[in-house]
Amino acid sequence: MIFDVTILGCGAATPTSRFNPSAQVVNVHDKLFLVDCGEGTQVQLRRQKIKIQRINHIFISHLHGDHYLGLIGLLSTMHLLGRTAGIHLYGPPELKELVEVNLRLSDTWLVYPLEFHALVPGSKQLIHEDRTLEVHAFPLRHRIATWGYLFREKPRPLNMLTSEVAHYRLHPEEIISLKAGHPVERPDGSVITPEMACAPPQPLRAYAYCSDTAYWEPLAEFIRGADLLYHESTFLEKESARAHETYHSTAGQAARMAARAGVGQLMLGHFSSRYDSTDRFIEEAIPHFSNSILAEEGKTFSVGPVL
Amino acid sequence: MIFDVTILGCGAATPTSRFNPSAQVVNVHDKLFLVDCGEGTQVQLRRQKIKIQRINHIFISHLHGDHYLGLIGLLSTMHLLGRTAGIHLYGPPELKELVEVNLRLSDTWLVYPLEFHALVPGSKQLIHEDRTLEVHAFPLRHRIATWGYLFREKPRPLNMLTSEVAHYRLHPEEIISLKAGHPVERPDGSVITPEMACAPPQPLRAYAYCSDTAYWEPLAEFIRGADLLYHESTFLEKESARAHETYHSTAGQAARMAARAGVGQLMLGHFSSRYDSTDRFIEEAIPHFSNSILAEEGKTFSVGPVL
Numbered sequence: 365m366i367f368d369v370t371i372l373g374c375g376a377a378t379p380t381s382r383f384n385p386s387a388q389v390v391n392v393h394d395k396l397f398l399v400d401c402g403e404g405t406q407v408q409l410r411r412q413k414i415k416i417q418r419i420n421h422i423f424i425s426h427l428h429g430d431h432y433l434g435l436i437g438l439l440s441t442m443h444l445l446g447r448t449a450g451i452h453l454y455g456p457p458e459l460k461e462l463v464e465v466n467l468r469l470s471d472t473w474l475v476y477p478l479e480f481h482a483l484v485p486g487s488k489q490l491i492h493e494d495r496t497l498e499v500h501a502f503p504l505r506h507r508i509a510t511w512g513y514l515f516r517e518k519p520r521p522l523n524m525l526t527s528e529v530a531h532y533r534l535h536p537e538e539i540i541s542l543k544a545g546h547p548v549e550r551p552d553g554s555v556i557t558p559e560m561a562c563a564p565p566q567p568l569r570a571y572a573y574c575s576d577t578a579y580w581e582p583l584a585e586f587i588r589g590a591d592l593l594y595h596e597s598t599f600l601e602k603e604s605a606r607a608h609e610t611y612h613s614t615a616g617q618a619a620r621m622a623a624r625a626g627v628g629q630l631m632l633g634h635f636s637s638r639y640d641s642t643d644r645f646i647e648e649a650i651p652h653f654s655n656s657i658l659a660e661e662g663k664t665f666s667v668g669p670v671l
Numbered sequence: 672m673i674f675d676v677t678i679l680g681c682g683a684a685t686p687t688s689r690f691n692p693s694a695q696v697v698n699v700h701d702k703l704f705l706v707d708c709g710e711g712t713q714v715q716l717r718r719q720k721i722k723i724q725r726i727n728h729i730f731i732s733h734l735h736g737d738h739y740l741g742l743i744g745l746l747s748t749m750h751l752l753g754r755t756a757g758i759h760l761y762g763p764p765e766l767k768e769l770v771e772v773n774l775r776l777s778d779t780w781l782v783y784p785l786e787f788h789a790l791v792p793g794s795k796q797l798i799h800e801d802r803t804l805e806v807h808a809f810p811l812r813h814r815i816a817t818w819g820y821l822f823r824e825k826p827r828p829l830n831m832l833t834s835e836v837a838h839y840r841l842h843p844e845e846i847i848s849l850k851a852g853h854p855v856e857r858p859d860g861s862v863i864t865p866e867m868a869c870a871p872p873q874p875l876r877a878y879a880y881c882s883d884t885a886y887w888e889p890l891a892e893f894i895r896g897a898d899l900l901y902h903e904s905t906f907l908e909k910e911s912a913r914a915h916e917t918y919h920s921t922a923g924q925a926a927r928m929a930a931r932a933g934v935g936q937l938m939l940g941h942f943s944s945r946y947d948s949t950d951r952f953i954e955e956a957i958p959h960f961s962n963s964i965l966a967e968e969g970k971t972f973s974v975g976p977v978l
Contacts (some may be wrong), residue, residue, distance in 0.1 A: 379744070381688075404714060433710075437685070471734075
């Protein structure tokens with residue numbers, strides 16, 4: 365079951381020759397979710413040979429240009445390519461106005477339905493779910509209203525052990541119950557539990573996206589135990605005053621958040637263009653959280669163990 | 672005296688791996704003018720090593736996304752890089768609303784002044800001039816209100832022939848008069864004309880930008896005699912019905928307009944992504960206008976003779 369993240373852009377503020385602005389594709393069980401959509405995202409999607417019409421859900425963290433300026437172009441290209449399936453768009457309430465102004469002034473009437481989901485400030489909220497996945501939004505601490513996103517697998521039916529099916533002579537109804545995690549009580553009063561007849565449940569993996577944000581302790585509860593955390597680290601320690609002023613984080617702060625939230629792995633991203641190299645980011649993160657890696661554009665990262 | 676055009680994008684509708692959306696830099700006597708600003712323009716400027724802070728004037732033809740979606744990002748980058756000099760922005764009246772909505776919702780307050788110049792429908796209008804240059808806007812024929820732009824050199828002071836300065840024993844005031852193109856009358860009743868004392872005036876060059884537009888005969892008067900005409904040719908003859916429906920031109924129509932307007936050279940651009948090669952565009956243009964060339968991204972084209 366695929367659960368991975370492809371980085372399309374991991375630069376801050378403005379596109380450079382090294383980095384694109386924020387955008388990434390989360391693939392959960394072959395469903396594609398776009399998270400943020402900086403300028404040039406549609407070209408990055410083409411470069412990575414990701415079929416844009418397979419994206420049905422787009423999540424925008426906040427309305428700074430480096431996180432949304434590619435959205436209108438992408439929606440427009442989906443339209444020009446004859447899309448008919450709806451798009452679900454999640455983001456700050458004002459995003460709706462922004463999209464509508466652009467479409468109205470260019471006299472564009474999308475041929476597919478665009479369903480807008482306005483996020484609520486202040487609390488963690490379930491914004492999307494299907495059979496196998498939940499997506500939650502939660503507040504970050506930034507200069508303007510900003511949300512992070514958590515993608516979490518839902519429990520799947522357990523796998524029966526064929527030896528135990530034979531051993532207990534299980535009926536189809538009993539199998540359905542046990543796979544769903546419910547014990548079965550028999551007429552003789554004996555009980556068969558899922559643990560007795562099924563393989564151990566597979567771990568439920570989770571991915572958290574936190575960009576842009578200052579270091580903010582309550583964030584840890586929203587993302588606790590995620591297998592992979594993408595956390596912005598716009599600055600290095602030397603610019604910590606600047607990070608504080610602009611509601612951004614340093615690499616060290618991102619790593620301290622990863623430790624506090626007990627995540628499995630930390631991916632640093634949203635690098636300021638002032639740095640010629642990203643080596644120092646990892647050097648400053650590892651003392652606080654050893655399983656830290658750097659985001660890399662065009663690369664796909666697995667969320668937790670490959671199942 | 673430099674007068675050239677660098678093509679940043681010459682594709683239509685949507686960025687592809689081959690073409691960026693519309694954008695070009697017109698350099699007139701070392702002043703840089705940006706014409707249209709599709710998504711990715713700021714990255715294209717970086718690739719061409721054009722210093723964005725040297726641009727003081729931006730002209731937007733119309734509000735279809737492939738002509739303006741890079742504008743907010745570019746204005747924002749100019750801001751982030753600490754620009755203080757003002758930007759003059761020319762375009763449809765609604766462009767102001769679009770820029771303001773984006774800046775307001777991202778809580779961005781530009782550190783430099785942005786002066787907006789709304790174009791007027793229906794007629795040719797002088798929208799900018801300095802010592803050496805005039806810029807005119809004029810209507811095109813498209814699905815929404817769209818303008819073309821004409822960059823035209825103004826007459827320069829004539830060059831004195833030193834032999835004639837000596838021959839006529841010209842005084843400084845007489846030289847000033849003759850250089851400005853005025854004849855000088857002497858106390859003895861004799862007249863010295865500029866033609867007698869100066870080198871012939873250099874030709875005044877002009878560049879016309881016409882994208883997007885249907886074939887529209889009155890356009891010829893707005894661009895008459897331009898040394899270089901960039902004219903959209905979204906489609907080939909086979910798609911002429913589609914061109915008609917969408918208010919675009921075929922390569923043949925662009926060439927017929929070039930002939931009708933008596934321009935020096937035609938550059939075809941705004942190619943639809945449906946074509947794998949642009950060879951057919953030039954083949955269909957040349958029978959109507961032999962001095963036709965294809966736009967190429969990253970290439971700089973001289974406007975008229977190099978002076």
